[in-house]
Amino acid sequence: MGTIIIRAVGLFLIIVLAYFLKRIGFLHQEDGSSLSIIIMNVTLPAVVISNLANLEVKGSLLLFVLIGLVWSLVQIFLSYYAAKRKSSVDQQFFIYCATGFNVGNFTLPFVQGFLPLGVPLLSMFDIGNSIMLAGGTKVISDRLTGQNIDVNPKKILRQLFSSIPFTCYVVMLALRLISFDLPTAFLTVLEPVADANVFLSMFMIGLYLELRLPRQDRNTVLQLLTLRYAMGLVFVLLFYLLPLAPLAKMILCLLCVTPVPLFGVVNSVIAGVKEESVGVASSISFLVSLPLMTLILLLLGPTV
Numbered sequence: 001m002g003t004i005i006i007r008a009v010g011l012f013l014i015i016v017l018a019y020f021l022k023r024i025g026f027l028h029q030e031d032g033s034s035l036s037i038i039i040m041n042v043t044l045p046a047v048v049i050s051n052l053a054n055l056e057v058k059g060s061l062l063l064f065v066l067i068g069l070v071w072s073l074v075q076i077f078l079s080y081y082a083a084k085r086k087s088s089v090d091q092q093f094f095i096y097c098a099t100g101f102n103v104g105n106f107t108l109p110f111v112q113g114f115l116p117l118g119v120p121l122l123s124m125f126d127i128g129n130s131i132m133l134a135g136g137t138k139v140i141s142d143r144l145t146g147q148n149i150d151v152n153p154k155k156i157l158r159q160l161f162s163s164i165p166f167t168c169y170v171v172m173l174a175l176r177l178i179s180f181d182l183p184t185a186f187l188t189v190l191e192p193v194a195d196a197n198v199f200l201s202m203f204m205i206g207l208y209l210e211l212r213l214p215r216q217d218r219n220t221v222l223q224l225l226t227l228r229y230a231m232g233l234v235f236v237l238l239f240y241l242l243p244l245a246p247l248a249k250m251i252l253c254l255l256c257v258t259p260v261p262l263f264g265v266v267n268s269v270i271a272g273v274k275e276e277s278v279g280v281a282s283s284i285s286f287l288v289s290l291p292l293m294t295l296i297l298l299l300l301g302p303t304v
Contacts, residue, residue, distance in 0.1 A: 018206025
């Protein structure tokens with residue numbers, strides 16, 4: 001238990017360090033964009049390749065892809081129902097930011113540091129999650145809120161495969177389905193790159209952290225975050241009561257309380273939501289998710 005708390009505090013201090021360096025002007029929020037490019041195109045793909053290199057593909061793993069899809073759909077319809085009486089822009093804000101799972105920039109680094117055996121399960125889940133975040137959620141949101149309802153499958157596929165992590169997921173899954181082994185030397189070279197993902201991800205969060213919000217927008221952000229974590233805690237209880245394997249139960253419970261995903265932030269701004277509102281909602285969600293995930297790890301960890 002002590003080790004878990006120390007590691008969690010360590011992750012939080014990395015976020016605080018980056019935020020402090022930004023506040024004193026040593027670094028700037030724009031530097032987070034550079035880190036984001038490195039994470040999404042270098043360290044995160046290295047994590048995916050390293051952790052799926054020896055994966056034995058089973059039906060239970062493939063089931064996690066379906067769970068990622070179906071769970072996102074349930075979140076979308078619950079969020080739309082909760083915001084049904086709000087304006088179209090606020091409805092989209094709720095759909096984009098109260099749903100989806102921030103795996104690559106937060107949950108994967110967290111699990112990578114605490115529970116590396118859970119990375120393959122999380123990676124399979126993120127395939128289904130990515131399909132929704134990169135296009136599926138927007139298609140459904142547009143239909144529910146009366147926006148443009150044209151569906152362009154080619155555009156969605158192009159967007160999916162323009163993501164290097166998603167492409168790595170698909171390629172590694174295909175390789176493991178035919179039991180193809182990558183060279184040991186290649187994996188050895190990737191190892192330090194993958195190890196850097198945890199630090200860089202937490203540091204990027206600190207650079208993006210923003211807590212100032214106009215008073216008139218505070219109520220909407222509070223309602224959105226309350227909805228996101230209320231749904232999450234209900235799912236935690238559901239998964240806790242289900243007769244699941246301990247490792248699968250842990251991963252699903254951690255996913256219940258992930259922060260707002262990056263695609264949710266981008267799509268909300270495109271929909272016309274104020275950048276300040278989206279930024280604060282995202283930032284607060286990171287600060288809420290870290291202690292919640294640590295608490296779940298403490299409560300369920302001994303059984304894994």
